[in-house]
Amino acid sequence: MKSQLVLKVSALAQSISRCNRALVLTAALGASAMVAAPVYAQSTKIGFVSTERILRDSKPAKAAQAKIEAEFKRRDDELQKLANSLRTQAQKFDKDAPVLSESDRVKRQRQLADLDSDLQRKRREFQEDFNRRRNEEFSSIVEKADAAIKKIAEQQNYDLIVQDAVTVSPKVDITDQVMKALGG
Numbered sequence: 001m002k003s004q005l006v007l008k009v010s011a012l013a014q015s016i017s018r019c020n021r022a023l024v025l026t027a028a029l030g031a032s033a034m035v036a037a038p039v040y041a042q043s044t045k046i047g048f049v050s051t052e053r054i055l056r057d058s059k060p061a062k063a064a065q066a067k068i069e070a071e072f073k074r075r076d077d078e079l080q081k082l083a084n085s086l087r088t089q090a091q092k093f094d095k096d097a098p099v100l101s102e103s104d105r106v107k108r109q110r111q112l113a114d115l116d117s118d119l120q121r122k123r124r125e126f127q128e129d130f131n132r133r134r135n136e137e138f139s140s141i142v143e144k145a146d147a148a149i150k151k152i153a154e155q156q157n158y159d160l161i162v163q164d165a166v167t168v169s170p171k172v173d174i175t176d177q178v179m180k181a182l183g184g
Contacts, residue, residue, distance in 0.1 A: 047161040047174040054145050055138055058179045064137040072130050079122060086115050148181035
């Protein structure tokens with residue numbers, strides 16, 4: 001019985017020894033990979049482009065925004081007039097309500113509710129149309145920006161250009177170059 005226990009302990013020790021060797025080998029390989037990784041990373045040229053900044057601050061984006069606002073100004077003004085009219089009618093109703101008959105009060109409440117529903121529907125339609133038009137204009141800007149980014153990447157030998165990141169060093173931010181390539 002004692003000899004069996006010694007054999008089991010010996011086998012366990014050899015097994016642990018093999019596991020330890022495997023762990024040491026794995027650790028050594030991992031350490032060598034960590035040492036080699038910075039060498040590789042140093043030779044990799046990485047850039048960053050802020051798409052949000054391009055769509056907000058570039059000349060084409062500002063021009064597109066002005067164009068869209070001009071297209072939708074008339075409708076926006078009409079919505080403002082309608083909202084002001086509704087507000088005025090609601091204030092007048094509030095003043096007149098105590099002296100109105102029940103049927104007149106219900107009739108005017110219904111009219112105000114209908115006007116409000118109409119205004120909300122028109123605002124939704126306006127916003128949908130505005131967003132659709134804005135997306136059309138800005139998608140062409142994104143295509144042009146992508147082409148400019150590819151050209152810069154080829155000319156300056158970038159290995160990787162990232163759009164949108166949590167944190168970025170100013171050293172790798174090439175947004176200004178892209179905006180300049182877009183004409184601004």
